[in-house]
Amino acid sequence: TNDASTWQYSSNPALAMRDYLTSTQGVAADHSQIDDDMIATAADDCANTGVANAEENSFEIGGSISTGDSKLNNLNNLIKCLNGTLFWAQGKFRLVAGAYHAPTISDAFTLDDVRGPISIQTRHSRRDLVNTVRGTFVDKDERWIATDFPTVQLADMSEDNDVESVIDVDLPLVTKSAAAQRLAKQILYTSREQITLSAKFSAKAYQVQVGDTIKLTMSRYGWTNKVFMVKGWKATRGDGL
Numbered sequence: 001t002n003d004a005s006t007w008q009y010s011s012n013p014a015l016a017m018r019d020y021l022t023s024t025q026g027v028a029a030d031h032s033q034i035d036d037d038m039i040a041t042a043a044d045d046c047a048n049t050g051v052a053n054a055e056e057n058s059f060e061i062g063g064s065i066s067t068g069d070s071k072l073n074n075l076n077n078l079i080k081c082l083n084g085t086l087f088w089a090q091g092k093f094r095l096v097a098g099a100y101h102a103p104t105i106s107d108a109f110t111l112d113d114v115r116g117p118i119s120i121q122t123r124h125s126r127r128d129l130v131n132t133v134r135g136t137f138v139d140k141d142e143r144w145i146a147t148d149f150p151t152v153q154l155a156d157m158s159e160d161n162d163v164e165s166v167i168d169v170d171l172p173l174v175t176k177s178a179a180a181q182r183l184a185k186q187i188l189y190t191s192r193e194q195i196t197l198s199a200k201f202s203a204k205a206y207q208v209q210v211g212d213t214i215k216l217t218m219s220r221y222g223w224t225n226k227v228f229m230v231k232g233w234k235a236t237r238g239d240g241l
Helices: 013-022 036-047 071-080 177-192 203-207
Strands: 085-088 093-096 115-119 132-139 147-154 167-171 196-201 214-220 223-229
Touching: 013 036, 013 071, 013 093, 013 223, 036 093, 071 085, 132 177, 147 177
Parallel strands: 132 167
Antiparallel strands: 085 093, 115 196, 132 147, 214 223
């Protein structure tokens, strides 16, 4: 709600993100420039993890950010708390949390929906592959001191010739070890999804936006209702995207 009399404290990072976007000490965006439906969905995703010990695993924000730091750095630290994506589309800020959602369009996209060449990248270079995530969080149970969270690593690294490839992740606004490990696991397994597809689609694609999942059925690639996440799109002249 935009009624200040109903506002209250929350440790939900999606709501904290909204507050920073609209605060005069933050981005100072107008309330009309916020997609509150997406904020509400992201807030629910942060609170409802769908995993064991949900309270410990829920995504929360703790600590503080400084007006002396850049807005971009503050936004990056905020977005880390929910492993999400913040983007601008159709005149509004839109937020997606790091949670899976089933495709909203029941029909799969097929080659009949494609209006141009298809570009597919099937593998990342070995140097871009990550099999180990380590980093720090601010431990609420240890006097709010920056502490290493347990390293998250693939159980089987034979695909990488058993060579460790590490990414360091600092989570200065995460205060629970379980949540930090869950975020690290999401980062790890997302990095292993190596198939990306780019193409111009028919107007059917106007029904989706960044963060949505869609199904692709394309026999030439052996895909039947294979789920992909939309990472970005732009409108083009003609009848496609």
